[in-house]
Amino acid sequence: MISLGQWADTKDMLVSGYEGFITHFTDEVELEKLRQVRVGANLTYLETVFGDARLIKVKQPATDLEYRYYHDPKFLLALAVREQRVIGYQIVSLQPGFMPLVAFSDTLLGQQPLADYQPFAGSFSTDTTNLRYYLEPQTLGREGLFFERQLGFVEYGAATEQHQTALQQLNELLLQEYDDDTLLQQSTALRTKLIPNVYALGEITLEQAADMLLTRYEYKAYFQQGD
The missing domain is CATH 1.20.5 (Single alpha-helices involved in coiled-coils or other helix-helix interfaces)
Structure with missing residues (x-):
């Protein structure tokens, strides 16, 4: 009994x-x-789902903005929070085959090259010094609540090697004198090879989405050791 x-x-x-x-x-x-993650969601509720943030990065106090990071073996979730309200979020797939739905689309993260997700909007953010990454924005329309969505690649996410040379070449070009045609040619070559493993969404700019990415040293210190 x-x-x-x-x-x-x-x-x-x-x-x-x-x-x-x-x-x-x-x-x-x-x-x-x-x-469960939504722009405008209450932070207290989301922490009942994901637990307490393992890392919190506070931006300049005048902005009242902080980035909170929640780790799972399959993904890294970052929330951009202002006054307990989620104004944006970022999802990084950490395992090949883990493919969450890209918000306001019918495609999965890591499913296809970047060029097949969205047209080139003419701007991007990239680096290879403290972190290899590439992000580009797309402003969504009425159906996407006019949010901005950033899509791209970060080195600590689930990765493929096909685009590594193209990413390095693009960043080397940016350190030199270049013309727009050459830059467009390099970025187009990258977009046909790069398989996205990260996207961000919300009331956040491309600059803020890039700022939410951790450096390789931060990621190793907070999320690789002891996992």
Whole structure:
């Protein structure tokens, strides 16, 4: 015979075991968590889903803006928060095959080259010094609530090697004197090879989305050691 208290404990164990099974063999638990993330969401609620932030980066106090980071073996979630309200978020896929839906689209992250996700809008942010990354923005229309979405690649995410040379060449070009035609040619070559592993969405600019990315040293210090 099992008492009420024993049944409650047994039920918790069964639920935990089932979620562990689902997590090991599918991505459904993690994807369901990410579906809870919304621009405008209450921070307190989201931390009941993801737990406390492992890292908090406070920007200049005058902006009242902070970046909060939540780590899972399959993804890294960053929230841009102002006065307990989520004004934007960023999702990095950390494992090949973990492909959350890109917000306000019918495509999955990591599913295809960047050029197939969106047309080139004429601007981007990139670097290879403290972090290899490439991000470019797209302003969404009415159906996307006029948010800005940034899509691209970051080195600590799930990666493919096809675009590494093109990314390096683009950054080397930016350090030299160049003309617009050459820059467009280099960026076009990169976009046909680069498989996105990160996207950001919200009331945030391209500069802020790039600022939310961690340097390779920050990522190693906070999220690789001891995982």
